[in-house]
Amino acid sequence: MPVGIGRFCLLASAFLLGVLLLDLPAATExxxxxxxxDFPLGICEDQCEMDSQxxxxxxxxxxxxxxxxxxxxNF
Incomplete structure:
Protein backbone atom coordinates (compact mmCIF):
# COMPACT_ATOMS: atom_id res chain seq x y z
CA MET A 1 0.00 0.00 0.00
CA PRO A 2 1.45 3.38 -0.93
CA VAL A 3 2.33 5.64 2.00
CA GLY A 4 -0.04 8.39 0.80
CA ILE A 5 -3.11 6.14 0.98
CA GLY A 6 -2.24 4.93 4.48
CA ARG A 7 -1.79 8.50 5.70
CA PHE A 8 -5.10 9.51 4.06
CA CYS A 9 -6.94 6.64 5.78
CA LEU A 10 -5.44 7.60 9.15
CA LEU A 11 -6.44 11.26 8.75
CA ALA A 12 -9.93 10.36 7.55
CA SER A 13 -10.42 8.04 10.54
CA ALA A 14 -9.24 10.72 12.97
CA PHE A 15 -11.61 13.26 11.39
CA LEU A 16 -14.61 10.91 11.61
CA LEU A 17 -13.81 10.06 15.24
CA GLY A 18 -13.70 13.77 16.04
CA VAL A 19 -17.09 14.32 14.41
CA LEU A 20 -18.59 11.44 16.38
CA LEU A 21 -17.16 12.71 19.67
CA LEU A 22 -18.61 16.18 19.08
CA ASP A 23 -22.07 14.61 18.73
CA LEU A 24 -21.99 13.02 22.21
CA PRO A 25 -24.24 14.54 24.90
CA ALA A 26 -22.54 16.61 27.58
CA ALA A 27 -21.94 14.73 30.83
CA THR A 28 -23.13 17.53 33.10
CA GLU A 29 -24.62 16.65 36.47
CA ASP A 38 -36.51 2.17 50.40
CA PHE A 39 -37.92 -0.89 48.67
CA PRO A 40 -36.59 -3.31 46.03
CA LEU A 41 -38.91 -2.29 43.19
CA GLY A 42 -38.29 -0.46 39.97
CA ILE A 43 -37.93 -0.81 36.23
CA CYS A 44 -35.37 -3.57 35.81
CA GLU A 45 -33.48 -2.06 32.89
CA ASP A 46 -31.22 0.95 32.58
CA GLN A 47 -33.10 3.94 31.14
CA CYS A 48 -30.19 6.40 31.21
CA GLU A 49 -26.45 6.66 31.77
CA MET A 50 -26.11 10.32 32.78
CA ASP A 51 -28.28 13.22 33.96
CA SER A 52 -28.13 14.94 30.56
CA GLN A 53 -30.19 12.09 29.08
CA ASN A 74 -34.38 15.94 46.16
CA PHE A 75 -33.43 19.60 46.60
Whole structure:
Protein backbone atom coordinates (compact mmCIF):
# COMPACT_ATOMS: atom_id res chain seq x y z
CA MET A 1 0.00 0.00 0.00
CA PRO A 2 1.45 3.38 -0.93
CA VAL A 3 2.33 5.64 2.00
CA GLY A 4 -0.04 8.39 0.80
CA ILE A 5 -3.11 6.14 0.98
CA GLY A 6 -2.24 4.93 4.48
CA ARG A 7 -1.79 8.50 5.70
CA PHE A 8 -5.10 9.51 4.06
CA CYS A 9 -6.94 6.64 5.78
CA LEU A 10 -5.44 7.60 9.15
CA LEU A 11 -6.44 11.26 8.75
CA ALA A 12 -9.93 10.36 7.55
CA SER A 13 -10.42 8.04 10.54
CA ALA A 14 -9.24 10.72 12.97
CA PHE A 15 -11.61 13.26 11.39
CA LEU A 16 -14.61 10.91 11.61
CA LEU A 17 -13.81 10.06 15.24
CA GLY A 18 -13.70 13.77 16.04
CA VAL A 19 -17.09 14.32 14.41
CA LEU A 20 -18.59 11.44 16.38
CA LEU A 21 -17.16 12.71 19.67
CA LEU A 22 -18.61 16.18 19.08
CA ASP A 23 -22.07 14.61 18.73
CA LEU A 24 -21.99 13.02 22.21
CA PRO A 25 -24.24 14.54 24.90
CA ALA A 26 -22.54 16.61 27.58
CA ALA A 27 -21.94 14.73 30.83
CA THR A 28 -23.13 17.53 33.10
CA GLU A 29 -24.62 16.65 36.47
CA UNK A 30 -27.94 18.30 37.28
CA UNK A 31 -28.79 19.96 40.59
CA UNK A 32 -30.23 17.98 43.50
CA UNK A 33 -29.53 14.55 44.94
CA UNK A 34 -30.93 11.16 44.08
CA UNK A 35 -33.74 10.04 46.39
CA UNK A 36 -33.08 7.09 48.68
CA UNK A 37 -34.49 3.75 47.58
CA ASP A 38 -36.51 2.17 50.40
CA PHE A 39 -37.92 -0.89 48.67
CA PRO A 40 -36.59 -3.31 46.03
CA LEU A 41 -38.91 -2.29 43.19
CA GLY A 42 -38.29 -0.46 39.97
CA ILE A 43 -37.93 -0.81 36.23
CA CYS A 44 -35.37 -3.57 35.81
CA GLU A 45 -33.48 -2.06 32.89
CA ASP A 46 -31.22 0.95 32.58
CA GLN A 47 -33.10 3.94 31.14
CA CYS A 48 -30.19 6.40 31.21
CA GLU A 49 -26.45 6.66 31.77
CA MET A 50 -26.11 10.32 32.78
CA ASP A 51 -28.28 13.22 33.96
CA SER A 52 -28.13 14.94 30.56
CA GLN A 53 -30.19 12.09 29.08
CA UNK A 54 -33.11 12.85 31.42
CA UNK A 55 -35.79 15.45 30.60
CA UNK A 56 -36.09 18.74 32.46
CA UNK A 57 -34.71 18.70 36.00
CA UNK A 58 -34.86 14.90 36.34
CA UNK A 59 -31.68 13.00 37.30
CA UNK A 60 -30.36 9.59 36.35
CA UNK A 61 -30.45 7.64 39.65
CA UNK A 62 -30.38 4.07 40.94
CA UNK A 63 -33.81 2.53 41.36
CA UNK A 64 -34.95 -0.32 43.59
CA UNK A 65 -34.15 -2.95 40.98
CA UNK A 66 -30.45 -2.05 40.93
CA UNK A 67 -30.68 -0.28 37.57
CA UNK A 68 -30.90 3.45 36.77
CA UNK A 69 -33.81 5.58 35.60
CA UNK A 70 -34.81 9.25 35.34
CA UNK A 71 -36.37 10.44 38.61
CA UNK A 72 -37.29 13.70 40.33
CA UNK A 73 -34.35 14.66 42.58
CA ASN A 74 -34.38 15.94 46.16
CA PHE A 75 -33.43 19.60 46.60
Missing amino acids: KAGTCPSV CPGKMKCCRNGCGKVSCVTP
